[in-house]
Amino acid sequence: MKEKRTQAVHDGGKSPKRSYGRDDEVAITNTQDVLKLIEQTINDLRRNKTSTKLATAIGYLSGIALKTIEQGDIEKRLEVIEYAIKLKKQNR
Numbered sequence: 058m059k060e061k062r063t064q065a066v067h068d069g070g071k072s073p074k075r076s077y078g079r080d081d082e083v084a085i086t087n088t089q090d091v092l093k094l095i096e097q098t099i100n101d102l103r104r105n106k107t108s109t110k111l112a113t114a115i116g117y118l119s120g121i122a123l124k125t126i127e128q129g130d131i132e133k134r135l136e137v138i139e140y141a142i143k144l145k146k147q148n149r
Contacts, residue, residue: 079097079101085122085126086126087126088123088126091119091122091123091126094115094119095115095116095119098111098112098115098116099112
């Protein structure tokens with residue numbers, strides 16, 4: 058029995074490992090990129106091509122990416138408003 062158990066452990070270590078996720082790089086620069094990543098993750102999860110642990114991590118990081126993108130958009134808009142106010146003061 059001990060030999061069978063040892064052999065089973067040995068054979069288990071040689072079994073092909075399941076690959077989760079994709080090998081391709083993901084560039085996230087706008088909300089559409091985040092939406093595409095979430096869509097891909099949902100489809101991979103539904104097809105059992107990814108783990109729920111990985112899908113959860115991608116969802117969490119996608120939320121952070123969205124907040125970062127929104128903050129960058131707000132900063133750009135604020136710069137435009139500040140510049141417009143500066144121009145208006147100079148014209149007075």
